[in-house]
């Protein structure tokens with residue numbers, strides 16, 4: 001298995017620390033607002049990595065954290081805590097905010113077919129461990145205290161910059177030097193911050209009441225659950241600097257080996273432009289309601305994780321059509337094997353040499369072993385699906401059907417998670433039904449308009465608006481969107 005290691009900037013053969021085991025840590029979300037589509041790429045990708053390792057016989061321990069304290073609005077260790085800021089806005093406790101958006105996030109992940117990580121540690125639940133690492137770094141001369149703040153001393157740590165390759169000079173250029181800052185060097189970053197009066201999220205420490213710096217939790221929680229040295233650390237490209245650089249400095253500074261392989265997924269763009277969270281238009285819950293979680297999952301997997309993935313209505317519709325083809329093949333195979341359950345058992349007992357799908361299986365594995373090339377893996381599924389459909393029209397024997405079903409179970413269902421129970425049971429089928437129903441209704445409205453029966457066409461549009469459906473005329477016909485339901489107008 002080859003994977004691209006950001007640390008060495010090349011593809012390397014994966015060698016686990018412990019034979020047959022793999023430990024993975026992925027930086028999770030800060031739970032302070034509605035999850036958006038940009039939050040989905042990493043979890044979907046790592047869900048597939050995890051499934052692929054399991055397919056290859058590994059025992060996986062997958063840890064992904066939840067940030068519920070310490071992530072400030074300003075990268076230079078100033079500004080408000082993102083949760084506290086949101087809590088004021090929504091008039092809730094910060095931990096109510098954490099709880100609310102934690103579930104929004106995991107509900108969306110479930111719809112996307114993302115399995116829960118084995119451990120989901122929260123920053124606020126690991127304050128003691130974070131204090132211990134801060135203490136260790138102070139004892140080792142790699143940190144200093146200034147009036148209740150504790151900072152990591154970058155100049156005292158030789159390894160800083162090993163992941164990002166960023167030199168001290170270009171960092172200083174880009175960093176705003178805070179007038180109020182009590183840091184010795186603007187590159188230094190907070191391990192522990194003093195809580196000012198009125199700051200709700202605070203814990204006692206040897207340096208007074210405060211809260212941990214954002215980077216610290218990941219160094220602490222990854223090594224707590226995966227060991228001082230572990231296999232894979234993942235995150236978005238935007239986390240390489242400063243977040244991951246700081247994670248490495250803290251963990252290695254505290255005497256840990258830390259992660260051997262660093263995997264980073266690229267950005268999502270929207271119609272070619274970099275996605276900005278502030279746009280707000282791409283809330284995951286809305287996209288899932290409109291397109292189904294599995295279609296989004298499939299769309300995300302259609303691009304390699306290290307490439308930019310573009311998200312537009314057009315590309316999403318194309319992905320949905322492709323997915324539908326694979327799902328139709330799978331549904332037909334399921335229907336036929338359900339009718340002949342014995343043949344499937346026979347096929348599973350058969351030797352790989354007899355298996356007409358062995359070449360596809362090899363190609364699928366080659367794609368996945370080449371730095372998790374999911375678009376290639378999907379292409380193998382399309383190839384095999386075309387052959388299966390051609391064969392199905394000629395009434396193949398039960399053995400062939402069972403072998404085809406077994407291949408799709410193993411790849412499309414178990415590894416990519418795009419067909420099968422999860423895919424069938426999600427909003428996907430309802431979405432197709434809804435699409436059809438709304439198409440039917442809008443045809444009726446169109447007919448009424450052509451007859452100049454405007455009271456009827458207006459009544460249909462108003463009723464749909466009350467239900468929260470907005471119709472949109474496009475060159476390809478009428479499309480529909482979810483909108484805020486309109487109050488019913490009583491005459």
Ligand SMILES: [Zn+2]
Pocket residue numbers: 026027028218243247
């Ligand atoms: Zn992290």
